[in-house]
Amino acid sequence: MKPAPFTLVRPQSLEEALSLLAEHGEEGKIIAGGQSLVPVMNLRMAQPEILIDLNRVDGLAGIAFEGGRLRLGGMVRQAALIESALVRLHAPLLAKALPNIGHVQTRSRGTIGGSLAHADPSAELPLVMVALDAELVLASAAGRRIVPARGFFLDAMETVLQPDEMIVEISVPASPPDTRCCFRELARRRGDFAIVAVAAQRTGEQLVVALGGVETVPFVSTRLNGETVRGRSRDELGAMFAEEMTGRHVMGDLHASADYRAHLAGVLVEECLREVLEP
Amino acid sequence: MRFSCRINGVAYEGDVEPRLLLADFIRHEARLTGTNVGCEMGVCGACTVMADGEPVRSCLMFAVQADGMDIRTVESLAENGSLSPMQESFHKHHALQCGFCSPGFLMTLESLARKGALPKDEEDAREVLSGNICRCTGYQNIVDAVLAVSR
Numbered sequence: 001m002k003p004a005p006f007t008l009v010r011p012q013s014l015e016e017a018l019s020l021l022a023e024h025g026e027e028g029k030i031i032a033g034g035q036s037l038v039p040v041m042n043l044r045m046a047q048p049e050i051l052i053d054l055n056r057v058d059g060l061a062g063i064a065f066e067g068g069r070l071r072l073g074g075m076v077r078q079a080a081l082i083e084s085a086l087v088r089l090h091a092p093l094l095a096k097a098l099p100n101i102g103h104v105q106t107r108s109r110g111t112i113g114g115s116l117a118h119a120d121p122s123a124e125l126p127l128v129m130v131a132l133d134a135e136l137v138l139a140s141a142a143g144r145r146i147v148p149a150r151g152f153f154l155d156a157m158e159t160v161l162q163p164d165e166m167i168v169e170i171s172v173p174a175s176p177p178d179t180r181c182c183f184r185e186l187a188r189r190r191g192d193f194a195i196v197a198v199a200a201q202r203t204g205e206q207l208v209v210a211l212g213g214v215e216t217v218p219f220v221s222t223r224l225n226g227e228t229v230r231g232r233s234r235d236e237l238g239a240m241f242a243e244e245m246t247g248r249h250v251m252g253d254l255h256a257s258a259d260y261r262a263h264l265a266g267v268l269v270e271e272c273l274r275e276v277l278e279p
Numbered sequence: 280m281r282f283s284c285r286i287n288g289v290a291y292e293g294d295v296e297p298r299l300l301l302a303d304f305i306r307h308e309a310r311l312t313g314t315n316v317g318c319e320m321g322v323c324g325a326c327t328v329m330a331d332g333e334p335v336r337s338c339l340m341f342a343v344q345a346d347g348m349d350i351r352t353v354e355s356l357a358e359n360g361s362l363s364p365m366q367e368s369f370h371k372h373h374a375l376q377c378g379f380c381s382p383g384f385l386m387t388l389e390s391l392a393r394k395g396a397l398p399k400d401e402e403d404a405r406e407v408l409s410g411n412i413c414r415c416t417g418y419q420n421i422v423d424a425v426l427a428v429s430r
Contacts, residue, residue: 008344034341035336038340038341039320106321108330109339190406191409
């Protein structure tokens, strides 16, 4: 199908983009890579009256390592993240997740900011940012605020972004050299959205296990961390995790029932724990 | 809305609705019908073209967004009536039946070839081609055709 008519504006600067957002944020949408937005528009599931195209705005696509943090501009393409030596070095968990995102043709346009703003429950980037405890810099014409990734996602396709706000930067603390990490995803075909995905990272005694595609937003496991896993057998860890899952609101849909997702989560968590814990 | 771009080295100008998809500009305005529209929602890959050297889904770009870009479509592969090496390999290995998906596969592969990144084994080939769907061949002949060129 073809999208409904709209106006497209192409700001040349961030200031101009924010000013347009302030004026049109309610009835308009930002278009970054378009890999999530345009399908929705082509299906007429969304009919924004105005699109604010960020592809001409300079200064939003940088990758830098500063002050112990990896700093990524909101418009950094997923393909650029894959090519980046800084990402491989300072965020190996992100590097492991990236090849699972979409396909070669979507990663050339798709952006990190766009994926986070879109907030699909099954998307990999929201999960990894939650796992890495990323900070998002949100900008509007009125100023900027920093929101932790772990507080950014409210529900499926819903974030704390206000209509006049956009993500300009994402930063993550650099992973120390002795970090061990694991990313596991189950999808029906390569590149599909995950049915369930697990991102785990261990540095010394610190352990984070995060899950996507299970609840409507990615979350960090409360039961499995550096303290609680010490000295536990595989069976004990499985039981601890299963117990946590009974208290969770697991999604069920035509791709996978809630029971199946919960089961898959356990399988993938076990794989990841094996990878990051075993000597 | 006005825009201009180059397609296969030829300059094009348009004054079109913003909602006109790049795929539709290529097919209906530029009359280059090699690029096919399969799903219009970015999952099948039949519309794959190269934009500034990168493989993109032309059904997920608006034509006006291609302003200033260098677009390459399947029509650019053959030279003076001679098939490109990859096209020749597709022919030889029977990697197409109806041919609807083939331009998309070829342009994905062309973008990789230009970067020296053609897959060298079956696993990699299936990985990089995961964004192109074929309903006819069952993919094996496509993989064979690709590896025959890359190895």
